[in-house]
Amino acid sequence: MSTEQLKNIFSKDYAAGFITDIESDTLPPGLSEDIIRFISNKKQEPEFLLEWRLKAYKHWQTLREPHWSKAQYSPIDYQKIIYYSAPKTDGKPTSLKDIDPKLLATYDKLGIPLYEQERLSGIAIDAVFDSVSVATTFKAKLAEMGIIFCSFSEAAQNHPELIKQYLGTVVSYTDNFYAALNAAVFTDGSFCYIPKGVRCPMELSTYFRINAANTGQFERTLIIAEPDSYVSYLEGCTAPRRDENQLHAAVVELIALDNAYIKYSTVQNWYPGDETGKGGIYNFVTKRGLCKGKKSKISWTQIETGSAITWKYPSVILQGDDSIGEFYSVALTNNFQQADTGTKMIHIGKNTKSTILAKGISAGKGQNTYRGLVQIHKKADLARNYTQCDSLLLGGTCGAHTLPVIETHNPTAKVEHEATTSKISEEQLFYCQQRGIAPEDAITMIVNGFCKAVFKELPMEFAVEAQKLLEISLEGSVG
Amino acid sequence: MHNTILDIKNLSVSIDNKHIINNLDLEIKAGAIHAIMGPNGAGKSTLAHFLTGRPEYIREAGSVSYLGADLLALTPEERAWQGIYLSFQYPVAIQGVSNIQFLKTSLNAIRKKRNLPPLDAVDILQQVKNNMRNLQMDEALLYRSINEGFSGGEKKRNEILQMSLLEPTLAILDETDSGLDIDALKAVADGVNALRAPTRALLIITHYQRLLDYIEPDYIHVLHNGRIIHSGDKSLGPTLEQKGYGWLTEATQEILPS
Numbered sequence: 001m002s003t004e005q006l007k008n009i010f011s012k013d014y015a016a017g018f019i020t021d022i023e024s025d026t027l028p029p030g031l032s033e034d035i036i037r038f039i040s041n042k043k044q045e046p047e048f049l050l051e052w053r054l055k056a057y058k059h060w061q062t063l064r065e066p067h068w069s070k071a072q073y074s075p076i077d078y079q080k081i082i083y084y085s086a087p088k089t090d091g092k093p094t095s096l097k098d099i100d101p102k103l104l105a106t107y108d109k110l111g112i113p114l115y116e117q118e119r120l121s122g123i124a125i126d127a128v129f130d131s132v133s134v135a136t137t138f139k140a141k142l143a144e145m146g147i148i149f150c151s152f153s154e155a156a157q158n159h160p161e162l163i164k165q166y167l168g169t170v171v172s173y174t175d176n177f178y179a180a181l182n183a184a185v186f187t188d189g190s191f192c193y194i195p196k197g198v199r200c201p202m203e204l205s206t207y208f209r210i211n212a213a214n215t216g217q218f219e220r221t222l223i224i225a226e227p228d229s230y231v232s233y234l235e236g237c238t239a240p241r242r243d244e245n246q247l248h249a250a251v252v253e254l255i256a257l258d259n260a261y262i263k264y265s266t267v268q269n270w271y272p273g274d275e276t277g278k279g280g281i282y283n284f285v286t287k288r289g290l291c292k293g294k295k296s297k298i299s300w301t302q303i304e305t306g307s308a309i310t311w312k313y314p315s316v317i318l319q320g321d322d323s324i325g326e327f328y329s330v331a332l333t334n335n336f337q338q339a340d341t342g343t344k345m346i347h348i349g350k351n352t353k354s355t356i357l358a359k360g361i362s363a364g365k366g367q368n369t370y371r372g373l374v375q376i377h378k379k380a381d382l383a384r385n386y387t388q389c390d391s392l393l394l395g396g397t398c399g400a401h402t403l404p405v406i407e408t409h410n411p412t413a414k415v416e417h418e419a420t421t422s423k424i425s426e427e428q429l430f431y432c433q434q435r436g437i438a439p440e441d442a443i444t445m446i447v448n449g450f451c452k453a454v455f456k457e458l459p460m461e462f463a464v465e466a467q468k469l470l471e472i473s474l475e476g477s478v479g
Numbered sequence: 480m481h482n483t484i485l486d487i488k489n490l491s492v493s494i495d496n497k498h499i500i501n502n503l504d505l506e507i508k509a510g511a512i513h514a515i516m517g518p519n520g521a522g523k524s525t526l527a528h529f530l531t532g533r534p535e536y537i538r539e540a541g542s543v544s545y546l547g548a549d550l551l552a553l554t555p556e557e558r559a560w561q562g563i564y565l566s567f568q569y570p571v572a573i574q575g576v577s578n579i580q581f582l583k584t585s586l587n588a589i590r591k592k593r594n595l596p597p598l599d600a601v602d603i604l605q606q607v608k609n610n611m612r613n614l615q616m617d618e619a620l621l622y623r624s625i626n627e628g629f630s631g632g633e634k635k636r637n638e639i640l641q642m643s644l645l646e647p648t649l650a651i652l653d654e655t656d657s658g659l660d661i662d663a664l665k666a667v668a669d670g671v672n673a674l675r676a677p678t679r680a681l682l683i684i685t686h687y688q689r690l691l692d693y694i695e696p697d698y699i700h701v702l703h704n705g706r707i708i709h710s711g712d713k714s715l716g717p718t719l720e721q722k723g724y725g726w727l728t729e730a731t732q733e734i735l736p737s
Contacts, residue, residue, distance in 0.1 A: 427571045433555035434531050434565050435585035435641065436592070445584060449575030449624065 020106045020211050024130070026085040029214060031078055033057065036184055039084050043153045043187075046160045049167075056173035056183030063177045069340040070369045070401060071309045073245070073282065081247060083185045085130045085212040103129060106209065124149055126190040126206045130215055136190075138202065148193035149204050152220055155191035162193060166224055170253040170290045170317070178249040178311075179286045182218045186251070189219035194229040194260070203459055205234040208250075210270070210281070216247040223253070225260035227293060232263040234462055237270050237306070245273075245308060250285045258293030258320065263301070265458055266314075267466055270306035275364075277336030280308025287314035288344075291323035291352075299326040301457045303466045304339055313371065315344035318352035318380075325354040328457040332470065333366025333398070342372035342403075347383040347413070356387040359451050362398035369401040374415055376408040383413045391421040392450050394443070444471050481546045484509050484649050484680040485530075490541035492522075492529050492705075498539065499525040501705040507649070510677040514691055514716070515684050517702035518724050523684045524568060526702070527653040531565045532558050545649070560592035562648030566638040566655045572626040578637065579621040582607060586644055603644075610643045613673070615666045631658035639670040650674065651682045656690035668693030688720040703728050 027035060036057055040050040065076065087100055107127055124138035126149065142149050148159060156163050173183035190206040210217045225231055237248075248270060256262050264287075273280025283306075289298035300314040316325030327343035345354035360368040374385045391400035402419050424446050432442035448455070448467055455463045485507040492500035499522045507513055515523055529536040530543065532555035543550040550558065573581065579600070587597040604621075611618055614636045626634055635655055642650055652671070656664055671681070671694050683696060691699070691713065699715040700707045701724065709715075709727050 425571070427569075428573055430533055430555060431567065431571045431573075432585075434559055434567075435581070435645070436556050436559035436589040437584055438556050438588070441584070441588065445576055445581075446573055449573055452575035 018109065020102055022100060022102045022211070023088040024085050024212055025088055026212060026215070027082055029080050029082045031057075031081070031083060031185065035083055039185060039187060042084070043156065045153075045156050046164075048160070048164055049156055052168070052173070053184050056180050057185075059174055060177070060180035060184055063180055066177050069311050069371070070367060071311060071338045071340050073309060073338075076245075076247060076282070078181075080214070082212065082215040083218070084187055085215045086187075087129060103127075106211075107207070124202050124204050126151060126204075128188050128190070128206060128208045128217075128219055130187075130210060130212050130217065142200070142202075142204075145198055145201070146195040147198060147200055148191065150191055152186070152189040152191050152222065155222075159191070159193070162224065163191075163222070166222060166253070166255055168253075170255060170288045171251050171286050175286060178284045179251055182220060182249050182251045182286070185216075186218045186220040189221045189250070190223075191221070192223040192231060192233060194223075194225045194231045196226040197228045198226075199229065200231040203232050203234050205236070208235070208237040208248075210238075210246060210248065214244060214246070216249065218248075219250045221250070221252040223255070223262055223264070225254075225256045225262050225296075227258040227260060229257075230261045230263075232459060233265070234459065235264070235266045235268075237266075237268055245280055245282055247282045247284065248307075250287075252285070252287040252314075254289035254298055256289065256291050256293060256296035256298050256323075259295045260293060261297040261299075262289060263299045264289070264314070265462055266300075266302040266304075267458075267462055267469065268302065268304045268306050268310070269469060271308075272306045272337050273308040273335065275335045277308070277365075280337070281306065283307035283310045283312060285310075285312040287312065289314075289316045289325070291316060291318050291320050291325060291349075293323070294320040294349075295322045296320050297324040297326075299324075299328070299457070300343065301326075301328040301454065302330070302341075303454070303458070303469065304329070304331040304341060305469050307339075308337060310337075310339040310341050312341045313343055315346070316354065317346045317348065318354065318383075319348045320352075321349040322351045323349055324352070326457075327354075327356045327358070328454045329358045330361070330451045330454045330466070330470075331359070331368055331370075332361040333363070333368045335364040335366065337364075338367045338369075340369040340371055342370045344373040344375070345385055347374075347376045347380040347385070350379065350381045351383070352380055353384045354386075356385070356389075357453055358387075358389045359454055360389070360391045360400050361394065361447060361450065362391070362400050363394040365397050367399045367401070369403060371403045373405045373407070374417075375406075376410050376413040376415065378409045380410050381412050383408075383410060385413075385415045387415075387417045389417075389419040390450070391419075392447065393421065393423045394447075482509055483507070483544075484546060485550075485682075486542075486544045488542050488544075490543060491539040492525060493537050493539050494525065494535050499536075499705050500529065502541070503702075503706055505700065505707060507680045507682060509680055510675075511698065512675070512681040512683065512694065512696045514696040514699045515682065515702050515707075516686065516699060516716070516719060516724075518728065519686075521702040522705040523702055524653055525705075527565055527568075527651050527682075527684055530558075530651060531555055531563060556588075559645075560589055564642050564645055564647030564650045566635075566642060566650065566652045568653040568655075568657065570626045570629075570634045570638055572624065572629075574624050574627060576625055577622050578625045579604070579607065581625045582621075582641060582644060585641065589645060606644065607640070610640055610670075613666070614640055614643075614670050615662070616640060632660065632663040635659055635667060636663060636670075639667050643670055643674065646674070648678065649680050649682065651684070653684045654686065655683075656685055656687060664690065665693060688716040691716045701727055
């Protein structure tokens with residue numbers, strides 16, 4: 001199959017690209033101390049949080065936008081971004097009945113019904129729309145087990161002690177440019193707290209939706225797993241089709257104490273821009289987990305199919321002895337999409353283990369970079385890492401890059417790295433065609449096969465969604 | 480029912496401007512088994528790939544009709560839908576796509592085009608396992624990525640397994656016997672023989688007589704320089720085994736214009 005024929009596979013409609021026409025409270029664009037005070041006040045935050053935001057803002061002003069990634073884009077004017085936009089409500093909704101039907105319809109259309117009885121019973125959802133959480137399901141049921149699952153804003157009001165204890169302990173506001181910006185202006189996100197010994201009985205999930213134009217989304221998620229607890233958390237994201245680029249700069253912090261296990265899965269489907277590279281989300285995200293306790297485990301799984309630019313390195317700090325970090329990733333870039341993604345595994349404790357499995361698929365003029373760091377500290381005796389990076393190229397106009405860095409300061413460490421780059425060969429396609437499988441279906445099947453090892457890490461329902469998403473993203477690249 | 484399944488007339492084929500098939504004529508009738516033998520580079524595999532639609536091979540002249548219609552107007556998958564099957568000399572591996580998944584996808588793609596309802600995994604599995612027993616194949620191969628790490632014999636048996644499920648009208652076997660030990664050869668031959676039917680035809684491409692000891696052809700053709708220089712019945716096989724191709728190729732060189 002020629003490049004010419006491949007060109008079309010990837011151009012099906014972005015199904016989540018619609019706009020919800022809803023009245024919003026929206027701030028004028030621009031960033032200042034006043035804006036930050038407004039956000040904090042709007043959310044009735046405790047004083048310490050406002051102080052923290054202001055410190056972060058001061059620090060951010062001393063920083064410069066990082067440009068070490070492979071991504072190419074024009075400078076972002078941070079004074080043109082709207083930092084707060086929320087659907088208008090009369091007071092605080094206490095139940096779904098009080099929520100604007102347009103919002104409920106939006107989530108229905110996205111396939112995320114918010115009525116508990118309509119949900120598969122295995123998943124609780126926090127729905128974040130622009131700058132605010134509009135609903136969280138199954139809160140009461142989870143509370144019976146001592147699990148706190150609510151919007152970040154609510155947690156700041158109702159559980160300030162937990163926020164104060166953990167906020168910024170994994171990703172400090174001085175971490176990087178976007179983490180500092182997020183700390184200053186974050187508007188909402190999800191908060192999860194799993195008490196000691198509790199195995200969370202359902203998947204917790206946040207669905208992020210950007211709707212308003214020229215608005216940035218800056219959410220912050222904090223998950224704390226007390227000793228011997230378990231939680232599986234899912235994250236999904238979409239945005240309307242717009243010609244302007246929009247900024248999404250989130251921070252996610254995970255803390256796993258002794259023998260706790262946090263499994264964090266993402267299906268990222270932000271609007272990727274059109275086939276000429278116009279529009280799309282800039283997804284500049286800092287995600288990091290701290291395996292604080294002994295034998296704790298944090299596992300990241302991400303399916304990145306959306307966004308114009310992805311800049312994201314979900315990482316694990318393996319502080320507790322015998323702790324485990326995992327990173328499973330599929331990143332697909334098509335048209336003019338650019339992904340610079342990977343992970344950092346920081347081995348501090350003894351006998352810590354990490355696994356990295358990264359699959360990159362490039363098509364069109366897409367550029368896909370794996371960037372990873374495996375760092376073994378002095379005292380991390382017997383640390384182990386296994387890394388595998390595979391790239392699949394569709395056509396001759398895309399690119400795949402692998403930039404792994406390994407630093408070991410302990411002679412007992414064992415670090416393995418494997419990398420492959422392949423193309424779907426003419427032979428493979430012809431073989432499939434000879435068996436009656438049309439080229440488009442063949443490519444979908446081959447790409448799904450390529451991603452299989454990562455897909456099987458996803459919770460069942462998500463795995464199906466991920467496969468479908470890949471199919472949609474792939475459609476049209478054969479003439 | 481069509482009496483003639485494949486009719487090749489005056490066919491010339493090139494790849495990269497190199498002529499491989501020259502003025503070839505061949506008619507294959509329903510129920511018949513044709514074998515094509517010949518020295519290396521005679522154009523045997525080219526014929527197999529051309530008939531199944533590999534885009535690199537270009538028709539320079541002539542025609543091919545399949546079941547009375549123009550075969551060359553069809554895409555490779557359309558040919559498969561209409562019952563043409565190629566057992567590959569070098570079957571390709573596809574990482575992460577299990578053998579059973581591939582079989583199911585293939586079978587249902589073809590069934591769909593024939594307006595048959597799709598079969599679910601349970602229906603398929605029963606038949607597949609039965610056919611695997613006959614081919615003396617390990618069932619574990621169903622759950623491995625297709626052809627990935629398969630031995631030469633496993634790959635060839637797997638090709639025949641797929642054929643047995645897809646039940647083609649015209650099956651082309653491209654050097655299916657190469658790399659097979661005698662047990663595998665017998666198992667493969669049994670699998671092929673089980674498909675013999677008055678409505679089907681087979682085109683067997685091979686270097687050696689030994690496969691033809693187990694699958695008896697009705698006709699044997701000798702291909703040389705892209706053209707059939709000699710045809711005979713099954714008795715031609717042992718003669719070729721004994722005398723080689725020299726006596727035929729030298730004779731044609733004398734009669735061919737230089």
